[in-house]
Amino acid sequence: MSESCPPGMERVFVGLDTPDYARAQDLVERLSGLVGGFKLGKEFLAAQGPKVAREVVGAAPLFLDVKFHDIPNTVASALRALAPQAPAIVNVHASGGPAMLRAAAEAVERAAEEQDRPRPWLIAVTVLTSLDDTDLVAVGQSGPVADQVVRLARLAQDCGLDGVVCSPREITALRAACGADFKLVVPGIRPAWAAAGDQKRIMTPAEAVAAGADRLVIGRPITAASDPADAARRIAAEIGAEIDAASSS
Numbered sequence: 001m002s003e004s005c006p007p008g009m010e011r012v013f014v015g016l017d018t019p020d021y022a023r024a025q026d027l028v029e030r031l032s033g034l035v036g037g038f039k040l041g042k043e044f045l046a047a048q049g050p051k052v053a054r055e056v057v058g059a060a061p062l063f064l065d066v067k068f069h070d071i072p073n074t075v076a077s078a079l080r081a082l083a084p085q086a087p088a089i090v091n092v093h094a095s096g097g098p099a100m101l102r103a104a105a106e107a108v109e110r111a112a113e114e115q116d117r118p119r120p121w122l123i124a125v126t127v128l129t130s131l132d133d134t135d136l137v138a139v140g141q142s143g144p145v146a147d148q149v150v151r152l153a154r155l156a157q158d159c160g161l162d163g164v165v166c167s168p169r170e171i172t173a174l175r176a177a178c179g180a181d182f183k184l185v186v187p188g189i190r191p192a193w194a195a196a197g198d199q200k201r202i203m204t205p206a207e208a209v210a211a212g213a214d215r216l217v218i219g220r221p222i223t224a225a226s227d228p229a230d231a232a233r234r235i236a237a238e239i240g241a242e243i244d245a246a247s248s249s
């Protein structure tokens with residue numbers, strides 16, 4: 001599917017945040033060929049489970065946005081249980097700590113080997129994009145957010161993870177701290193024409209691409225549009241213009 005995407009759109013995973021199978025399936029049908037993959041998270045997984053997530057996206061790249069945060073043994077075991085769905089990306093919370101992150105990395109590696117499947121990217125959520133500096137202080141963490149994001153990303157990298165979930169605003173700092181190969185998967189994406197909603201650390205799709213995001217996670221700007229395919233095409237045009245401008249400068 002990703003091969004036929006408009007330029008740059010192979011990086012876009014659409015967040016199908018619905019508990020409803022038919023709604024998710026309809027979005028997959030409308031958006032196939034326009035985007036690089038689909039992200040199914042807590043809403044869908046709580047209602048339908050990971051097997052159905054694979055069924056609904058078919059052969060498309062699947063990001064299982066489970067955001068595990070538990071003791072090491074539990075997280076490792078839960079990640080092994082997801083392996084048969086052959087996700088392209090899975091995630092945990094970096095704040096689960098070093099032992100949990102190492103157990104997660106080992107479990108993902110081993111499950112892929114045992115089942116002879118490509119290993120998914122294992123990435124760690126740093127600071128949720130719905131939080132700002134004030135929220136961070138409210139949960140007892142020292143800010144600013146960007147410092148905490150870099151701190152958790154370094155921890156995830158040291159523990160063998162492939163990358164992190166961060167806001168587009170931290171991409172530059174993370175590239176400097178963790179290097180070019182560390183995967184940056186970026187929600188908090190809002191075209192100028194979309195409402196921010198509960199997201200606090202946002203950038204436009206073109207800005208996130210220019211900053212160097214490896215993957216963009218976009219939900220409501222596409223899924224809540226009256227015509228999701230048209231919204232995806234508008235985003236494709238913005239990203240395409242950014243890619244053209246970068247290549248001619």
Ligand SMILES: O=c1ccn([C@@H]2O[C@H](COP(=O)(O)O)[C@@H](O)[C@H]2O)c(=O)[nH]1
Nearest residue numbers: 015041127128129187188217218219220
């Ligand atoms: O820090 C994070 C981590 C995950 N998400 C998820 O991404 C999508 C964003 O959806 P929008 O509708 O584009 O806001 C959603 O599924 C979140 O669970 C995030 O936003 N921030």
